[in-house]
Amino acid sequence: MVRLFTQHKIRRQKELEGFWDFAILEDRENIFNKSFTHKMWVPGCWETYPEFSNYRGKALYKTIIECDNNTNLRLIFKGVSHTAEVYFDNIKVANHYNAYTQFDTIIKNVEKGKHELLVLVDNSFSNDSVLHIPNDYFTYGGIIRPVVMEEIEDIFIERLEFSPTWIKDNTWAAEISIYVRNVSSKEFTIKVKGNLDDYELDFGIWNVRENQLIKITKRFEFNDVKVWSSENPHLYLLNVRLWNEDDKCIDDLIERVGFREVKIKSNRIYLNGKPVFFKGFNRHEDHPDYGCALPLQIMVKDIMLIKQSGANMIRTSHYPNDERFLDLCDEFGIYVWEENHARGLTLQHMQNPNFDIQCENCNREMVLNHYNHPSIVIWGILNECASQTPEGREKYKKQIEQIKGMDKTRPITFASCMHFSDLCLDLVDIVSMNVYSGWYEDRDTNEFFDKLYSWIQQAGGAGKPIIISEFGAEGLYGFRDPFSRVKWSEERQADILEDNLIVYLNREEISGALIWQFCDCKVTEEGKVFLGRARTKNNKGVFDEYRRPKIAYDIVKRFFSQK
Numbered sequence: 001m002v003r004l005f006t007q008h009k010i011r012r013q014k015e016l017e018g019f020w021d022f023a024i025l026e027d028r029e030n031i032f033n034k035s036f037t038h039k040m041w042v043p044g045c046w047e048t049y050p051e052f053s054n055y056r057g058k059a060l061y062k063t064i065i066e067c068d069n070n071t072n073l074r075l076i077f078k079g080v081s082h083t084a085e086v087y088f089d090n091i092k093v094a095n096h097y098n099a100y101t102q103f104d105t106i107i108k109n110v111e112k113g114k115h116e117l118l119v120l121v122d123n124s125f126s127n128d129s130v131l132h133i134p135n136d137y138f139t140y141g142g143i144i145r146p147v148v149m150e151e152i153e154d155i156f157i158e159r160l161e162f163s164p165t166w167i168k169d170n171t172w173a174a175e176i177s178i179y180v181r182n183v184s185s186k187e188f189t190i191k192v193k194g195n196l197d198d199y200e201l202d203f204g205i206w207n208v209r210e211n212q213l214i215k216i217t218k219r220f221e222f223n224d225v226k227v228w229s230s231e232n233p234h235l236y237l238l239n240v241r242l243w244n245e246d247d248k249c250i251d252d253l254i255e256r257v258g259f260r261e262v263k264i265k266s267n268r269i270y271l272n273g274k275p276v277f278f279k280g281f282n283r284h285e286d287h288p289d290y291g292c293a294l295p296l297q298i299m300v301k302d303i304m305l306i307k308q309s310g311a312n313m314i315r316t317s318h319y320p321n322d323e324r325f326l327d328l329c330d331e332f333g334i335y336v337w338e339e340n341h342a343r344g345l346t347l348q349h350m351q352n353p354n355f356d357i358q359c360e361n362c363n364r365e366m367v368l369n370h371y372n373h374p375s376i377v378i379w380g381i382l383n384e385c386a387s388q389t390p391e392g393r394e395k396y397k398k399q400i401e402q403i404k405g406m407d408k409t410r411p412i413t414f415a416s417c418m419h420f421s422d423l424c425l426d427l428v429d430i431v432s433m434n435v436y437s438g439w440y441e442d443r444d445t446n447e448f449f450d451k452l453y454s455w456i457q458q459a460g461g462a463g464k465p466i467i468i469s470e471f472g473a474e475g476l477y478g479f480r481d482p483f484s485r486v487k488w489s490e491e492r493q494a495d496i497l498e499d500n501l502i503v504y505l506n507r508e509e510i511s512g513a514l515i516w517q518f519c520d521c522k523v524t525e526e527g528k529v530f531l532g533r534a535r536t537k538n539n540k541g542v543f544d545e546y547r548r549p550k551i552a553y554d555i556v557k558r559f560f561s562q563k
């Protein structure tokens, strides 16, 4: 399943889920006469097969696809970890880096019948890969998210953007932009119409020249709107259709949208005009049985656990998430801080010649593809990178400008650990700090926050909302020590979280508190940086890797439910 709702009733779309031929590949091996050794389920991580559980390198996937008509074919890959080369009937048609964002390719004039699709996948670490490095989470291998084939006309709807603003009472306006692409050498005159539930939307008649992409924007007003919020996540289907000169409906795109507005006034965050406090978790997409390719059922379980804990926010640390998880957040009313892909990159990493382009692509693919999720209320960038250096500041500035250029409706932040030295607080809408009082540092949580707060006021963050974007402690599931409550015991983890929650949920100056982390996750052994992590996992989960609650869960639930 690609999404939790139908996106096309006119355009023919098929998910390429199932067993693909698979083989690992030596470095310079020829991909075109490779014999395949295994069947690998797509989507999935190859680490789920015992013999590939430690494999890092290249692998080849093959499947045969069948077109029902002579057509233009659009292939959409929701996520390949981490580098993909795509070949269609032995011709290279796409190249992509970064596991966690989608890419697509269009192959024109494909004949009806069977065709071969090869995908070369690489998850190895090298100097070329700046975002995927040995890290405090795991870079898996494989076609980890769904693959879709679409038969498209010469002209089609590439994307929609829905941007709501509140006018008064139940009246809202929405600016709707439609991106229509002509992939042929003919000119088209098209009629564009749509509807949002019962509201009919007329976008007029347009000429689209050969190989042109046009953007059609119109503003509409809606009465009796049901707003989207965490308490009442009301969703609408926005359905847009294209008609050709013969009055034949030739294409459609359906998006699921919500009316909600995020605003910042002085040091508070407002949702639909009311101040909101974000309480929740940082979450990695990780499971011992499935790697990062979580089946929908596990996503649903996570959502249920998040809801039951009384939380209202998830930060997608440290990369854009599977869209089905975002769909679930839309449906169940969970606010999302969606983050680009970067964790703990040093200035040296940031000065790698590939850094700018790899981040720019990730930001673009994240914002444009996830624009319509009402649950996403914050864009985050560059977790704990070199924001304490002037050179790093330039990179932060550039990325914030890039995102603002694509989306003016959502605030931007980044999570910093550069206490007392960060140079980028003036650049963001919300100041976010990762603070591990009680775990890495033995200190009074409240006093430390006082110091941090005073420094933020004179370091560019004056009058801005503040989120404590990470706090937490390690606790090994099943390691109980009720009397001495030593470090790594479930009891100590619970004590530290309680001490932190008392402060962060009660300080007036704070607008959000996000626990590190939802559940334990696997970390990378290579590079040796995280060898200190017991079980080769980051064990700060309130749940373990199988989603079994630790002692801390009851404490977290009590605090979150009362707030």
Ligand code: ADA
Pocket (backbone or CB within 6 Å): 136, 343, 383, 384, 417, 434, 470, 516, 538, 540
């Ligand atoms: C950092 C980082 C997380 C995780 C955490 C920890 O703040 O952002 O990815 O590594 O620390 O567990 O120490």
